[in-house]
Amino acid sequence: MSLETGTEPAGASTAVNVRVRMTGSGEPEAAIVTDDGPRPTPGRGKAVVRVEAAGVSFAEVQMLQNLHPFPPRFPFVPGYDLVGRVVETGPDVTGVSVGDRVAAMPRHGAWQRYVETPAKTLAAVPEHLDAALAVALVTNGVTAYQMLHRSTSLRRGATVLVHGASGGVGMVLTQLAVHQGLRVIGTASPAKHDAVSALGAEPLDYRTPDLPRAVRELAPGGVQAVFDHIGGRGLDAGWAMLADKGTLVSFDSSVAGYEGGQWFRPHVPALRRTGARWIARRLGLTRGRRQSMYYVKPGEHFNTDLAALYRLVDEGVLTPPIAGRHPLAGAPAAVRALLEGSTVGKHVLIP
Ligand SMILES: NC(=O)c1ccc[n+]([C@@H]2O[C@H](COP(=O)([O-])OP(=O)(O)OC[C@H]3O[C@@H](n4cnc5c(N)ncnc54)[C@H](OP(=O)(O)O)[C@@H]3O)[C@@H](O)[C@H]2O)c1
Structure with a gap:
């Protein structure tokens, strides 16, 4: 099953996936590049999510400096967490449907327009929440x-x-x-x-x-x-x-x-x-x-606790500040800001 959300610029090819890649350790401006790749098709038990917002985390700073405890191999698409909408599901997916608004914490891979992810790790996101604010609460x-x-x-x-x-x-x-x-x-x-x-x-x-x-x-x-x-x-x-x-x-x-x-x-x-x-x-x-x-991991508690956080936003208890909203090409500047500790709040990429 497949759905396009209407968020694509007119004429954009749905087969193309814009993505950020971290090619090695070093300075963000040299080691983080944006290019095109193929749009994923979902395998068994997987869903493809059109990303609305992806978080920039301290984990990416650690990965860039070879200091993360569980680093992926270079080159890879960074991005610890995301909020978006399911646009396609593979065989044997239950509990998630095309059109659902969801959050995920793949630990890397979120800094791209389309992400393939295990459907069972997806958590629900209320329709009315701002995507940047919603992603600031995921990890x-x-x-x-x-x-x-x-x-x-x-x-x-x-x-x-x-x-x-x-x-x-x-x-x-x-x-x-x-x-x-x-x-x-x-x-x-x-x-x-x-x-x-x-x-x-x-x-x-x-x-x-x-x-x-x-x-x-x-x-x-x-x-x-x-x-x-x-x-x-x-x-x-x-x-x-x-x-x-x-x-x-x-x-x-x-x-x-x-x-x-x-x-x-x-x-x-x-x-x-x-x-x-x-x-x-x-x-x-x-x-x-x-x-x-403590180490955060996806699962049942993750989904119920994220839902509790979103309720606290609605009640006016939580207002996570957003330090910046950047296009994918702005990823090096966002990582630089975290590296230098120069801002307050969450930097978010809007693919
Ligand atoms: N275990 C887990 O599951 C888990 C999950 C998420 C994050 N984390 C970890 O949690 C940490 C914070 O993540 P974050 O996203 O909040 O990062 P962040 O937004 O970059 O914030 C880092 C914080 O550390 C402070 N800091 C800098 N140098 C310090 C020092 N020498 N002593 C004490 N505090 C210092 C900074 O203060 P100033 O900006 O005022 O200098 C800032 O408040 C990271 O190490 C991250 O990897 C762990």
């Missing part, structure tokens, strides 16, 4: 939501520390936590403290020399949860900030210990610390504190 939103609601269990009035509260994940996490009645201390660079305050959090510079002490000054009993994408020694600082029975959630090792080409190595200290603290907890040596690792 970042579900990550934030699940860390808050599935990795921890926090009561109203608890205090949490959100690292990178000015970033894509951190802003959603902060909005969700404030909505839940939590007190949020959010780390960010000083230039973005106003943006963090506007979300209802107390900003703190992540470069503060003795961060655990600065946090203890704000929350003398410690915090009930720390959400950490720093890794390495950042996890020791986070552990020191925790109140008794508190939880440290490690969701990346993006800052600690990276040197060119290290690939998986920065994640080893995080795995080691998580294992050691698991054993120490079993032995009753952690005052009830625990450390877990």
Whole structure:
């Protein structure tokens, strides 16, 4: 079955697929190119989605620098997540129909006009939502939501520390936590403290020399949860900030210990610390504190949690800021902006 959505420019060939490719590591302007490729036809159990909006993520920055833990082989089409409309389905597809508006998190491959993806991984997107806003909540939103609601269990009035509260994940996490009645201390660079305050959090510079002490000054009993994408020694600082029975959630090792080409190595200290603290907890040596690792994945929880996020948008709780909407050819500039940390909010490609 097939449908064209009416979004194509007049006369455009539906057999042509415009796509972005990352050809190797290096500078975005040299390593990210736009060209034409064939439009995919869906295989068994797959659907072809006409992309309305695709997210630009920190993952692409890591892939460009050979620092992503699970990188595809160059050259490849990047793009962690997308929102679009099903235009064709292959044999044996159930639960998804041509014309459905959907979201997906293929981890790479979203930066093109047409994406072939397993139909069972598609989640529903309400018709009335802006595509850029909807895609800003796919990976970042579900990550934030699940860390808050599935990795921890926090009561109203608890205090949490959100690292990178000015970033894509951190802003959603902060909005969700404030909505839940939590007190949020959010780390960010000083230039973005106003943006963090506007979300209802107390900003703190992540470069503060003795961060655990600065946090203890704000929350003398410690915090009930720390959400950490720093890794390495950042996890020791986070552990020191925790109140008794508190939880440290490690969701990346993006800052600690990276040197060119290290690939998986920065994640080893995080795995080691998580294992050691698991054993120490079993032995009753952690005052009830625990450390877990989080990695977002598609599936049943993903779909229900994304639906919950979209309801929160409708209720006016969530307003993920959009830093820029770019055509596919604007991908290098969007990646450059993330690389330099120069913007607040989500960059989105509109193919
Ligand atoms: N585990 C998972 O499933 C999962 C899912 C999604 C994302 N992630 C990871 O989560 C992290 C954040 O992603 P994102 O999309 O939010 O990225 P982003 O939008 O680029 O935001 C990065 C954030 O990190 C902050 N930051 C920069 N240097 C820092 C430092 N030395 N210490 C503490 N914070 C620092 C930035 O603050 P300033 O801009 O103010 O400098 C910004 O708030 C990335 O590492 C990403 O790979 C993990």
